[in-house]
Amino acid sequence: MLEMNPAPVLVEDMIALTQRLYHEARLLDAERFEDWLELLCDDVTYRMDLKRRRFRADRSPPAAVGAGVVFNENFARLKLRIDRLRSGYVWAEDPPNFVRRVISNVEIEPADAENEVIVHSVIVIHRNRIDGLARQFTAARTDRWRHGTKGWCLAARDIALDHAVLPDSNINVFF
Amino acid sequence: MDVSDLVDTTTGRQKRTIYSNEELYKQELERIFGRCWLFLVHTSQIPKAGDYFRTFMGEDDVIVIRQKDGSIKAFLNSCTHRGNRICRADRGNAKAFTCNYHGWSFAPDGSLAGVPLENEAYFGELDRSKLGLVQVTHVAEYKGLVFGCFDPDAPSLEDYLGDAKFFLDVWLDAMPGGTSLLGETQKMELGSNWKLPVENVCGDGYHLGWAHAGAMSAVQSMDLAGLSVGNSSTNLEGGLSVAGMNGHMALTSLDGVSGYAFYPEPKPMMDYLEANRPTAIERLGKVRGEQLWGSQINITIFPNLQFLPGLNWFRVYHPKGPGKLEQWTWAMVENDMPEEMQATILDNQCLTFGLAGLFDNDDGDNLAACTEQSRGWRTAQMDVFTNMALGRSGPRDGFPGDIAAGLVSEHNQRYFYRRWQEHMQAESWAEVPTYNINSLSVEEPENA
Ligand code: FES
Ligand SMILES: [Fe+2]
Secondary structure: OOOOOOOOOOHHHHHHHHHHHHHHHHHHHOOOHHHHHOOEEEEEEEEEEOOOOOOOOOOOOOOOOOOOEEEEEOHHHHHHHHHHHHOOOOHHHOOOOEEEEEEEEEEEEEOOOOOEEEEEEEEEEEEEOOOOOEEEEEEEEEEEEEEEOOEEEEEEEEEEEOOOOEOOOOOOOOO | OOOOOOEEOOOOEEEHHHHOOHHHHHHHHHHHHOOOOEEEEEHHHOOOOOEEEEEEEOOEEEEEEEOOOOOEEEEEOOOOOOOOOOOOOOEEEOOOEEOOOOOOEEOOOOOEEEOOOHHHHHOOOOOHHHOOOOEOOEEEEEOOEEEEEOOOOOOOHHHHHHHHHHHHHHHHOOOOOOEEEEEEEEEEEEOOOOHHHHHHHHHEOOOHHHHOHHHHHHOOOEEOOOOEEOOEEOOHHHOEEEEEEOOEEEEEOOOOOHHHHOOOOOHHHHHHHHHHHHHHHHHHOHHHHHHHOOOOEEEEEOOOEEEEOOOOEEEEEEEOOOOOEEEEEEEEEEOOOOHHHHHHHHHHHHHHHOOOOOOHHHOHHHHHHHHHOOOOOOHHHOEEEOOOOOOOEEEEOOEEEEEEEOOEOOHHHHHHHHHHHHHHHOOOHHHOOOOEOOOOOOOOHHHO
């Protein structure tokens, strides 16, 4: 929906948050997971829901207990995933894959809380796996970033993955 | 193709060409996927009339539809005019399916209901009664699981399942409310031959400690290799590898709690098991009610259905060529479980064996690489082995099947390849042997 009169976002915030997204991507590309965790709020939520593929006219109800998720993480569960990747036993990541994130379509809106903003972005993750095998994930992200004493921290991330069939045998990466 | 030399179950050996050969793959589509009963849908996924679910039988695109009278029919998802796919959605509810190409429309019972310009273009001479959707020959249900079969000469579903029903019932019939599959389908493409994930889950307890070491070191509550669970623990000899049931298999622990003790907060699960244990014993008998219900069990229905009470995932593999497959997964629950517990199960299934599953994500590359290493001119001629614990199986009191003690053996895999070979050699169902080794006699489990 196009807001005719969007509340103004400060240019400084715009720059700071866009830089945060790029910085975050570079930390993750370099597997600097502990540094990445520093950018997250303690109460962070990190979600990727399974999507439905239905006819537009379909009126069947949503699944009773929920659609299911790809990610439904809090800080501790993100840490758990990092512990796994750091264990030295995740053979699919050794040798390390060439991973590169491209972040685009950054758009910032005010949030309900005064010290928070909503940040929309698109992420493309390229991974070169074994030999010449390259795989790519595309997703949209809707974030909530909060301004505190350490600057901006990520309070919530909702990821919409644009693949009906996951085109790879694992998701050993963060979006 | 003659496959008599490609599998030798007496020594536990397979030729690698079975994972890469195009001609064998076509023969599999005919003699395995064209002949066996294949899982289509769980009744919970299409509860109401007009509800439909799109799936595959081998590489054939199929729609399964709940009829007005409550029965279930399945059709090829292909327009009888020029072959277009008639349904592009995963599932939903529909009063009709209209083909995108020229607009023929089909009713949920498969009949051709409408043809644009029927009189003008066909001069009213089109026999619509002969142009309904092509129906899957047999569709039958076993306690919520709906299967389809293309072969008119196939045995009944009950006979096909044979003694595997002993294990199926531990999940499907322990509680009076039955079971459900939850959520949307978790679909993943793997560069693997379809047989490799099936044999991995049907019997390969061997890989757990190493392939999943990363996940296990991080998820302290889940030691799949040792099956040590919360406070209780089971040693490896405490499990059974059960095969020789018409090509179906079970890999099970015997403690009655290990499935749910894996959960980070197992208390509500343990309470549920304790509260309902008497019901399970009453319905399944003492052996199954006490030792199997609540245990971690891997159940495999030949050729491509697997589900794991405990870890609570339910999965089917659709072949997409000799070196590719789609893996479809759901969480599964008993309907008697409180909704909170069901939600926990769904969440945990997605965490462990979902698309970003901490454990599931360890398997794909191994299976893909085993497939690739069977494609070379030299590697295709080589053997791979499933000879662990060969000749160390036998009967066991209270259980059907040919049983090897322990969760680490390659006993079940040998039976999987034996069944594969039997089907691939047979010209028709009449030549496919039926066997339920050490079948329990007719006595009711209640007397156990
Ligand atoms: S192909 Fe379906 S209407 Fe022609
Ligand atoms: Fe595995």
